[in-house]
Amino acid sequence: MRFGNLSALHWLWVIVGVGIFFVWAYKHRRKLLMRFAHQQVLGQISLSFSLKKYRLKAILLVTAIFFLLIALLQPQWGFHWREVKRKGVDILIAVDVSKSMLAQDIKPNRLERSKLAIKDLVKKLKGDRIGLISFAGTSFLQCPLTLDYPGFLFILEDLGVDTIPRGGTSISSALREAIGGYEGGEKKHKVLVLITDGEDHEGNPLKLVEEAEKEGINIFCIGIGTQEGELISIVNDKGKKSFLKDKNGNVVKTRLNQEILQKIALKTGGSYLKATPLNFGLNLIYDKKISKMEKKEFTGKMAKFYEERFGVFLFLALCLLILEFFITTYQDESLHKK
Numbered sequence: 001m002r003f004g005n006l007s008a009l010h011w012l013w014v015i016v017g018v019g020i021f022f023v024w025a026y027k028h029r030r031k032l033l034m035r036f037a038h039q040q041v042l043g044q045i046s047l048s049f050s051l052k053k054y055r056l057k058a059i060l061l062v063t064a065i066f067f068l069l070i071a072l073l074q075p076q077w078g079f080h081w082r083e084v085k086r087k088g089v090d091i092l093i094a095v096d097v098s099k100s101m102l103a104q105d106i107k108p109n110r111l112e113r114s115k116l117a118i119k120d121l122v123k124k125l126k127g128d129r130i131g132l133i134s135f136a137g138t139s140f141l142q143c144p145l146t147l148d149y150p151g152f153l154f155i156l157e158d159l160g161v162d163t164i165p166r167g168g169t170s171i172s173s174a175l176r177e178a179i180g181g182y183e184g185g186e187k188k189h190k191v192l193v194l195i196t197d198g199e200d201h202e203g204n205p206l207k208l209v210e211e212a213e214k215e216g217i218n219i220f221c222i223g224i225g226t227q228e229g230e231l232i233s234i235v236n237d238k239g240k241k242s243f244l245k246d247k248n249g250n251v252v253k254t255r256l257n258q259e260i261l262q263k264i265a266l267k268t269g270g271s272y273l274k275a276t277p278l279n280f281g282l283n284l285i286y287d288k289k290i291s292k293m294e295k296k297e298f299t300g301k302m303a304k305f306y307e308e309r310f311g312v313f314l315f316l317a318l319c320l321l322i323l324e325f326f327i328t329t330y331q332d333e334s335l336h337k338k
Contacts, residue, residue: 004074088128137166187216198257
């Protein structure tokens with residue numbers, strides 16, 4: 001036997017409370033009778049009162065409450081197998097992990113804020129598959145498309161600027177990785193969410209966008225940063241903060257390139273949003289766009305469903321309550337006359 005609602009265990013105190021009440025009620029009744037009734041009258045009342053029946057009523061009531069508690073715990077035994085099918089879209093999220101994502105124009109920094117937004121998105125998913133791509137100078141499929149949301153979040157947690165050893169930012173590499181990250185077949189139900197500041201240091205992403213369009217991939221872009229630029233704060237091995245510098249010793253300033261991201265999104269029928277401290281934009285894209293897309297049915301899996309048996313205990317409790325109702329605490333006086 002297993003229980004589907006163990007949180008109801010805190011109601012055990014009710015059974016103890018009812019038992020204590022019956023003991024207290026009996027003693028209180030005796031005390032009142034001794035205080036106000038004449039000794040001879042008290043004897044006659046005692047003869048008509050059946051302590052055995054009183055105890056029986058108490059036992060029946062406490063047992064009925066116990067069975068009600070068991071029913072509330074949702075007892076289950078026996079099971080059957082059933083195929084569970086899910087409908088959704090395939091969502092790949094490509095996250096820029098270059099050092100420019102350490103900029104703190106969005107707190108705590110661009111990368112950590114992106115991870116928080118992705119976690120919030122996962123809470124909304126009920127049938128969509130999700131996967132993760134990290135990219136900097138090159139890219140890597142960190143998590144293939146999956147319905148295992150806890151597993152995805154575990155991988156997401158380890159994402160950092162050291163995930164990709166090659167520096168720089170290559171949106172082209174991320175697009176190439178994404179195109180190969182979907183299963184073949186239908187050229188729809190495919191979504192790529194690109195989270196980056198848009199600085200592409202190598203390649204021509206617009207050429208790969210044409211290929212993504214042919215594969216039926218809708219690309220949604222979220223731009224992080226400002227066009228004015230932001231310094232990149234880093235912490236050295238000794239815990240001292242400083243700003244990232246290039247090979248010539250000049251302080252590096254990272255700027256948002258909205259133009260390239262807007263072109264990528266427009267080309268594939270997606271959309272572009274600029275992340276702000278108050279609204280990152282990922283949930284908005286899902287609610288307004290992705291969730292309304294045509295969904296496909298994923299291969300069903302066999303799941304075990306346990307049989308609910310709370311009805312048995314409800315029936316037993318009802319029988320005991322009916323029986324308790326018809327039992328009186330007074331015994332037949334004719335028995336004493338004999």
